Amino acid sequence: MDVSLARRIAYDILLRVEAEQAYAGELLYARLNDPAARIKSEDAALTTELVLGLLRWQRQLDFLIERQTGRSVGQLDLEVLLALRLGLYQLRFLTRVPSSAAVNESVELVKRARKRSAAALVNAVLRHAPSGPVETLLPATLPAAARLGILHSHTDWMIERWLARFGEAQTLALLEANNRPPRLACAILDESRREQILRELEQKRMQPEPGRWLKSALTLRGGNPAITEAFRRGWISIQDEASQIVPHLLDVRPGQRVLDLCAAPGGKTALLARAAGEAGRVVAGDVHAHRLRAMTATLKRLGAGGVQCIVLDGTSPLPFLAVFDRILVDAPCSGTGTLARNPEIRWRLKLEDLDDLHRRQFALLANALGVLAPGGKLVYSTCSLEAEENEQVVDGVLHNREDVRPVSGLQAIQPHLREGVHAAEFIGQNGVFRTMPGQHGTDGFFAVVMESRR
Structure with a gap:
């Protein structure tokens, strides 16, 4: 069975993030904007979702993997762990992805990584993975920061200091925001080209809207502005509004x-x-x-x-x-x-x-x-x-x-x-x-x- 292009790229990027301490955003940008690769927009979107979504929810995924395997994630080979995370992320968070594809392609990724002996483990863990709320699986005695850490996939020490400084309501809002894909914002650098910029973005189905705060900002709901003529000519730059x-x-x-x-x-x-x-x-x-x-x-x-x-x-x-x-x-x-x-x-x-x-x-x-x-x-x-x-x-x-x-x-x-x-x-x-x-x-x-x- 072949592994889809999006999953192959996502797996390779995640491997470099872990093994080389590389940054996912930089790797995604370089790979998905390579003109020679000619990656379709739908493949680019799925790759980005898999990489960044998995990294956001990594602690929760690891909690479930340890529960299913009875082992610490540190005891698993990195190639096997990444295949498990990737499959489990799709099963729990990407409802549009068929379960069979999530499981079977994760097994194939392990084989592709020359870890064929772990294929049965990956298959069994993913096929028997729990689908209900994670909260019901947590021990009742778990400290508050650890509970929030697993539910919202952050480290305990971050949560502890944010609770002390910002309070519970603002901390929960922060944790939830950190697990959502951020707004894609652009700065308009040539105001005289605004209408031309908007037409091109609309033609490429990027759904441009006015920024939330700045007159010169735009927010986009889809697509990749780096492939546009407006970006290449320096009329816009990709930059968070803050x-x-x-x-x-x-x-x-x-x-x-x-x-x-x-x-x-x-x-x-x-x-x-x-x-x-x-x-x-x-x-x-x-x-x-x-x-x-x-x-x-x-x-x-x-x-x-x-x-x-x-x-x-x-x-x-x-x-x-x-x-x-x-x-x-x-x-x-x-x-x-x-x-x-x-x-x-x-x-x-x-x-x-x-x-x-x-x-x-x-x-x-x-x-x-x-x-x-x-x-x-x-x-x-x-x-x-x-x-x-x-x-x-x-x-x-x-x-x-x-x-x-x-x-x-x-x-x-x-x-x-x-x-x-x-x-x-x-x-x-x-x-x-x-x-x-x-x-x-x-x-x-x-x-x-x-x-x-x-």
Whole structure:
């Protein structure tokens, strides 16, 4: 029996995610947008659903596999475990997939991976897998965080800290949002082409709708905008709406000198460059040379080829003699605000990782403030929900400093928002910008605007 193309690609990607610690989103993008592969849209959609859906529900799937096999998932060969997860995910979450296809093709995947001796195990586990609510299978004595962890497929330590910080209702909304496919959002970069962009997206059955928050945003309900002429010509970019808002907080003016310290993959850099205009100077740095090379191509496609891209480690003193009017420090972080989009993070991140991230983020912000011009503005942002990476970094760097003060970004972003949307939706009385997946339907972002008082 042949295995369908979608299941073969999904299995191979999941194997690399586990074995190489690769990121599923990057692998999916590279494989599904390869012109030589000519993958049909329906195969691409099923592949994406299988990969990301399985990673979102991995803990619950593993709970059921351990219950059926009587073994820890760590005792199973990776190739066998992935076939079981893939089959079980289809049986429980993809009702349109025939059970026979889910079972039989999972068995064939094991054989294809040269684990024929496990074919009978995979067949038996999947054919006898429970179909009822998982909650009825949980021990009554299970702690609350562990119960929620299995039901909503997150780690206990994440749930424990979110319950303590956000409360039960907001935590449940967050867990549910993290297990839904996120909205596919685009930024319109050439407003004069709006009608042309919409016509093409509609012709390709992507069902474009206005963004929820930004005038310049679109949300799509199907298809792949990366295959469109609008994308290739740089009229649109694929970017979460909260991510699109962050550069607007800087309020960049034409002709200003702008530094994007941790710039890759370049979506925010392109927005900064457009705001600075041809008379401005934009410098984009990143510690990884290969990411800068990819970003250079992205910026060229987006009409921001004049950005100066340099390799630098922002945790070390910065090599600039000049100062900048505007600085964005979109710091590398845990990514706990993006768990719907990057579900593998929830299985890789450890609580102790937050201390190391805090130290690096502290250094990035402190060094960036050293090259901020008098009267200039800096935005520190992350896509993390964790205080160690957010408030504690800002408070620690600004402690006993009188030359920099936090300011509100309300007036900066209000002109970019849709009619009827007020910036107070995201910015609290303390001036902090924050989005939550369960509340705003975006990735979870944190940002603070700071102004030099020198």
